Amino acid sequence: MAEFDLRAIAEPVDPIGLKAVGLVSVAALVLAAPFLASEYWINAIIVPFLILSLSGLGLNLVTGYAGQLSLGAGAFMMVGAYATFALQLRVPELPLPLALIAAGLISGVVGPVFGLPSTRIKGFYLIVSTLAAQFFFEWLFLKFPWFYNGNSSATIALSRGLSFFGLNANGAHGRDYLTLGIVALLTWLSFNLIRSQTGRNWMAIRDMDTAAAVIGVPVLRAKLQAFAVSSFILGIAGALWALAYLGSASVQSFGLHRSYQILFIIIIGGLGTIRGAYLGAAFVSLLPLALDWLFQYLFSGQVDAGLLQNIEKAIFGILIIWFLIREPEGLSRLLALRRTAAVAFFLRNPFLHFLKQEPEP
Amino acid sequence: MKKISRTLIAVASLALLAGKAHAVDTTPGSDSDKQFFPIASYRVGPYAASGTSIWAGIIDYYRYINEVEGGINGVPIVWQECETEWTAEKGIECYERFKRGLNGAPVASYLPNGAPAAYALSDRAPKDKLPLVTMAYGRTEATDGRVFPYIFPVMVTFYSEASALVNYIAEREGGFDKLRGKKIATVYHDSAYGRETLDPLALFAEKYGFENIQIPVPDPGSEQSAQWRQVREQKPDWVFLRTWGVSTPVAVKSAQRFGFPADRIIGDVWASSEEDVIPSGDAAKGYLALTPYPAGTDFEIHKRLKQHILDAGKSDLRDPKAFGSVYYNSGLVNALISVEVVRQAQAKFGNRPITGEEGQWALEHLKLNDAALEKAGFLGLVQNLQLTPADHEGGGAVRVQQWDGSRWNLISDWVQADRESLRPLIDAKSAAYAKEHGITPRDVGTN
Numbered sequence: 001m002a003e004f005d006l007r008a009i010a011e012p013v014d015p016i017g018l019k020a021v022g023l024v025s026v027a028a029l030v031l032a033a034p035f036l037a038s039e040y041w042i043n044a045i046i047v048p049f050l051i052l053s054l055s056g057l058g059l060n061l062v063t064g065y066a067g068q069l070s071l072g073a074g075a076f077m078m079v080g081a082y083a084t085f086a087l088q089l090r091v092p093e094l095p096l097p098l099a100l101i102a103a104g105l106i107s108g109v110v111g112p113v114f115g116l117p118s119t120r121i122k123g124f125y126l127i128v129s130t131l132a133a134q135f136f137f138e139w140l141f142l143k144f145p146w147f148y149n150g151n152s153s154a155t156i157a158l159s160r161g162l163s164f165f166g167l168n169a170n171g172a173h174g175r176d177y178l179t180l181g182i183v184a185l186l187t188w189l190s191f192n193l194i195r196s197q198t199g200r201n202w203m204a205i206r207d208m209d210t211a212a213a214v215i216g217v218p219v220l221r222a223k224l225q226a227f228a229v230s231s232f233i234l235g236i237a238g239a240l241w242a243l244a245y246l247g248s249a250s251v252q253s254f255g256l257h258r259s260y261q262i263l264f265i266i267i268i269g270g271l272g273t274i275r276g277a278y279l280g281a282a283f284v285s286l287l288p289l290a291l292d293w294l295f296q297y298l299f300s301g302q303v304d305a306g307l308l309q310n311i312e313k314a315i316f317g318i319l320i321i322w323f324l325i326r327e328p329e330g331l332s333r334l335l336a337l338r339r340t341a342a343v344a345f346f347l348r349n350p351f352l353h354f355l356k357q358e359p360e361p
Numbered sequence: 362m363k364k365i366s367r368t369l370i371a372v373a374s375l376a377l378l379a380g381k382a383h384a385v386d387t388t389p390g391s392d393s394d395k396q397f398f399p400i401a402s403y404r405v406g407p408y409a410a411s412g413t414s415i416w417a418g419i420i421d422y423y424r425y426i427n428e429v430e431g432g433i434n435g436v437p438i439v440w441q442e443c444e445t446e447w448t449a450e451k452g453i454e455c456y457e458r459f460k461r462g463l464n465g466a467p468v469a470s471y472l473p474n475g476a477p478a479a480y481a482l483s484d485r486a487p488k489d490k491l492p493l494v495t496m497a498y499g500r501t502e503a504t505d506g507r508v509f510p511y512i513f514p515v516m517v518t519f520y521s522e523a524s525a526l527v528n529y530i531a532e533r534e535g536g537f538d539k540l541r542g543k544k545i546a547t548v549y550h551d552s553a554y555g556r557e558t559l560d561p562l563a564l565f566a567e568k569y570g571f572e573n574i575q576i577p578v579p580d581p582g583s584e585q586s587a588q589w590r591q592v593r594e595q596k597p598d599w600v601f602l603r604t605w606g607v608s609t610p611v612a613v614k615s616a617q618r619f620g621f622p623a624d625r626i627i628g629d630v631w632a633s634s635e636e637d638v639i640p641s642g643d644a645a646k647g648y649l650a651l652t653p654y655p656a657g658t659d660f661e662i663h664k665r666l667k668q669h670i671l672d673a674g675k676s677d678l679r680d681p682k683a684f685g686s687v688y689y690n691s692g693l694v695n696a697l698i699s700v701e702v703v704r705q706a707q708a709k710f711g712n713r714p715i716t717g718e719e720g721q722w723a724l725e726h727l728k729l730n731d732a733a734l735e736k737a738g739f740l741g742l743v744q745n746l747q748l749t750p751a752d753h754e755g756g757g758a759v760r761v762q763q764w765d766g767s768r769w770n771l772i773s774d775w776v777q778a779d780r781e782s783l784r785p786l787i788d789a790k791s792a793a794y795a796k797e798h799g800i801t802p803r804d805v806g807t808n
Contacts (some may be wrong), residue, residue, distance in 0.1 A: 039457070039461075040457045040458055040461075043453070044457035044458065048450065089797075149797070151793075151794070152502075152553060152557055154552070154556075155480045155553070157484065157798075159797045159798045159799065160799060170488075246449055246453065247453075247481050247482075247484050248481050248484070249449070250477065252448075252449075252477060253449055253450075292444070305402070305416070305442050306405075306413060309404040309444045310404070310405055313405055
């Protein structure tokens with residue numbers, strides 16, 4: 001685990017209000033995206049990217065911030081998805097947003113149950129415990145037809161689509177804004193949470209749980225708290241993945257490969273950072289597509305299609321390894337270094353002297 | 362400077378990609394006089410081995426239509442592949458990439474080529490007015506076109522497959538009255554796919570009085586001693602094998618180990634390929650399998666393909682031995698259906714590229730009789746089809762082939778399913794779906 005870096009929390013040097021400008025322009029771009037992008041971009045790229053980022057965020061809270069290794073991300077997403085389905089089917093009076101929150105809460109209760117072993121075991125041994133969650137829920141949701149309402153395909157789908165309070169979110173824009181709203185809200189909450197006492201407790205435990213206990217951090221409670229919050233977010237992400245993105249889902253949509261994918265997202269993006277989840281999700285979901293377009297553009301029809309697909313996979317793998325060698329702490333760290341370099345460039349450049357502010361004491 | 366130029370290159374390549382991505386779904390384009398056939402293929406991942414021959418079959422047939430027949434009534438075909446890895450996620454990406462056509466060439470029908478993607482797309486397709494064709498897989502209840510206007514499980518559903526199996530066994534036993542007291546065991550992959558035949562087999566067991574034994578194999582089915590011990594204890598007359606992937610060769614080998622004869626096992630559509638029996642070695646000798654697209658190279662279309670495509674070195678097939686294999690032929694049959702849909706639509710809308718909405722009409726009025734099949738070169742390889750707005754399956758027949766240790770031999774003509782008996786089951790399922798999803802079934806008249 002990376003050592004705790006205080007600077008990551010402290011405000012970075014920002015002489016020209018880069019941050020404010022950046023935030024406003026990103027927000028504007030994100031809000032306008034549905035009108036700029038085609039339906040393909042929204043349905044096949046932006047929505048899954050946002051949901052994967054949210055899942056990465058959820059896992060990052062328990063693994064990146066609280067230091068509890070988990071391979072159960074897929075399982076908690078599965079719980080959220082099936083809980084939303086069950087609530088929408090059996091309690092139709094409940095509007096969708098409340099059903100989502102309730103599903104998140106159910107998943108948030110399940111998380112600590114499988115996180116209980118974390119009070120005694122750590123690291124790889126804990127992975128085994130969370131793996132148990134993965135296999136248990138795959139079995140549970142397939143074994144009992146009640147969970148998928150007995151339909152022969154064993155898949156779940158929202159019967160009334162995505163609509164709530166008279167709003168219809170079934171179109172591409174509706175899906176996009178629904179996902180975006182939830183992801184933004186939960187990101188904001190997580191951001192505040194990790195800067196609160198709770199988040200600091202988690203980081204203390206991650207860096208050295210004995211020391212944390214000595215200074216009075218309630219280790220057991222904080223660990224379970226981390227599992228609860230993490231699986232709450234993962235549960236909502238799972239519900240969105242199944243119902244806002246896929247449209248219909250089965251347990252295969254949340255198999256072990258999904259857990260690995262989300263773990264890779266936070267490893268590549270950067271453990272213990274909020275934006276790492278976004279960067280990692282972008283890497284994992286956008287890069288293969290970009291490679292695919294590039295290859296189609298360059299070689300389509302000239303090279304054997306099977307060979308092309310395998311080469312794409314290999315290049316993607318090589319890129320992962322290359323990034324991790326260049327910066328083992330993830331894209332987030334790489335970006336932070338770049339930004340520091342950029343700021344230094346501005347400060348050093350005499351022609352940009354007028355931009356300079358008084359250096360802080 | 363170096364850094365800046367690197368950044369410039371990055372921006373430029375991003376812009377190029379964005380431009381390319383945008384170009385994909387613009388409707389106007391230089392290819393507006395062509396018909397686009399997207400191929401949602403899987404060339405990597407666990408099912409890649411079987412996939413390769415399917416895509417070769419599809420591409421060879423499109424190439425044949427373009428180069429020998431000069432397109433579909435003069436409209437040339439363009440195609441492009443997209444990798445799905447047999448997953449829902451990638452399948453959706455491919456669908457979204459292709460649903461508006463390619464450089465102006467429209468899509469008439471979409472083949473998701475995989476159950477997860479087919480399920481995930483089932484509520485997108487009606488919104489986009491693009492018909493989905495799922496041959497020998499997917500939702501059985503989509504046969505009811507009143508509830509599922511844009512989904513077409515053409516040729517044979519799992520229900521029809523079960524019914525055809527019973528009819529074939531009756532044929533072998535010498536009549537339906539001989540079925541009484543017989544034991545038919547179904548060894549099935551315990552998944553949505555495997556469980557699909559529980560209802561129809563229960564129905565026919567009651568109707569004909571045979572004993573219906575159901576033995577589930579948990580995924581992935583790489584160890585089946587318990588199941589085949591049970592088979593040995595129950596001594597069934599026939600075993601219907603509804604496994605797939607690795608579970609098929611394991612089943613065939615376990616059957617041999619427990620002394621159950623291979624020529625009393627009948628594999629289903631997804632346990633009927635060379636890839637299923639070759640790994641079983643000698644144990645598979647005599648194994649029976651039912652399929653809507655039998656193996657073989659003696660059909661007319663194979664002669665034409667051999668002459669114009671294979672011998673001309675234009676085939677997409679890397680292993681020439683796979684020519685005429687079950688999967689290669691399934692590719693041909695899938696390609697035939699997508700081409701015939703366009704032809705059918707052209708008869709009504711004119712000889713020009715066909716859109717999804719027109720493709721939906723054509724699928725609902727698709728008719729392939731012996732004359733049409735003979736003209737296309739598919740007589741014997743494809744059954745007669747007649748789809749209607751209320752019936753999206755339109756066929757319901759399979760042929761039975763037997764593995765002799767080195768190749769498949771056809772041992773039956775088309776065995777027709779008893780679709781009248783199945784229809785009430787299907788209607789009940791589709792009505793339940795319509796109720797759950799608040800769909801009012803279309804009124805399609807009396808057909």
